[in-house]
Amino acid sequence: MSNPKVKIKSIKNLSNNHYKLDKVDFDYQTKNGTWQNQIRESYDRGDGACILLYNSAKKTVILTKQFRMPSYLNENEDGMMIEVCAGLLDKDDPLTCIKKEAEEETGYKINSPKKVFELYSTPGAVTEKIHYFIAEYADEMKISEGGGLEEETEEIEVLEVAFNKALKMILTGEICDAKTIILLQYAQLNLF
Numbered sequence: 001m002s003n004p005k006v007k008i009k010s011i012k013n014l015s016n017n018h019y020k021l022d023k024v025d026f027d028y029q030t031k032n033g034t035w036q037n038q039i040r041e042s043y044d045r046g047d048g049a050c051i052l053l054y055n056s057a058k059k060t061v062i063l064t065k066q067f068r069m070p071s072y073l074n075e076n077e078d079g080m081m082i083e084v085c086a087g088l089l090d091k092d093d094p095l096t097c098i099k100k101e102a103e104e105e106t107g108y109k110i111n112s113p114k115k116v117f118e119l120y121s122t123p124g125a126v127t128e129k130i131h132y133f134i135a136e137y138a139d140e141m142k143i144s145e146g147g148g149l150e151e152e153t154e155e156i157e158v159l160e161v162a163f164n165k166a167l168k169m170i171l172t173g174e175i176c177d178a179k180t181i182i183l184l185q186y187a188q189l190n191l192f
């Protein structure tokens with residue numbers, strides 16, 4: 001944080017339950033040099049990581065399907081979302097996190113994920129950056145059912161989908177999650 005055009009006056013915590021919501025009061029210097037007071041709410045859930053598992057020979061990808069409450073509150077009829085495997089970093093570094101998440105959620109033990117991006121998803125409201133990975137998977141890397149952690153009340157269905165079908169599912173709206181579409185389009189440009 002080193003922008004001379006920004007002077008943070010106060011950060012007030014509004015909610016600190018599972019994650020935290022802050023209200024930031026700051027002055028911002030506009031182009032003509034005058035200072036303008038602004039208030040912004042900022043939701044902090046830490047950073048995350050996500051991964052596209054793909055198989056070049058079979059031309060398939062591994063996706064997950066789970067209930068997402070915030071989407072249910074905003075016009076997602078049954079609240080189910082089809083996404084690439086993803087998780088919050090908690091205290092792990094992105095690489096450790098994504099290997100752990102891939103195993104917990106999909107059942108695949110991945111050796112060497114490749115990092116492709118580090119992106120803000122909703123920079124006007126949420127602090128979160130997501131670290132994007134890809135990795136080749138093979139049938140013999142499947143060591144468990146996956147499905148997520150019961151103690152975290154996760155119930156995740158694992159889908160193996162033909163890559164071309166996954167691309168069609170973007171057009172039909174069946175896949176409507178930004179990180180998933182970003183990785184599928186990365187694959188279309190660079191992998192398949």
Ligand SMILES: Nc1nc2c(ncn2[C@@H]2O[C@H](COP(=O)(O)OP(=O)(O)O[C@H]3O[C@H](CO)[C@@H](O)[C@H](O)[C@@H]3O)[C@@H](O)[C@H]2O)c(=O)[nH]1
Pocket residue numbers: 018019047048049050086087088089101128130152153154179
């Ligand atoms: N009690 C409680 N538990 C929560 C809450 N929010 C999340 N959890 C628990 O925390 C777990 C987080 O699971 P992860 O797999 O680590 O994260 P994720 O929900 O898949 O998040 C990933 O995808 C999101 C949506 O695209 C991303 O926003 C996020 O950064 C990450 O990549 C959830 O399964 C749930 O058990 C909450 O408000 N209260």
Ligand SMILES: [Mg+2]
Pocket residue numbers: 085086087088105
């Ligand atoms: Mg997850």
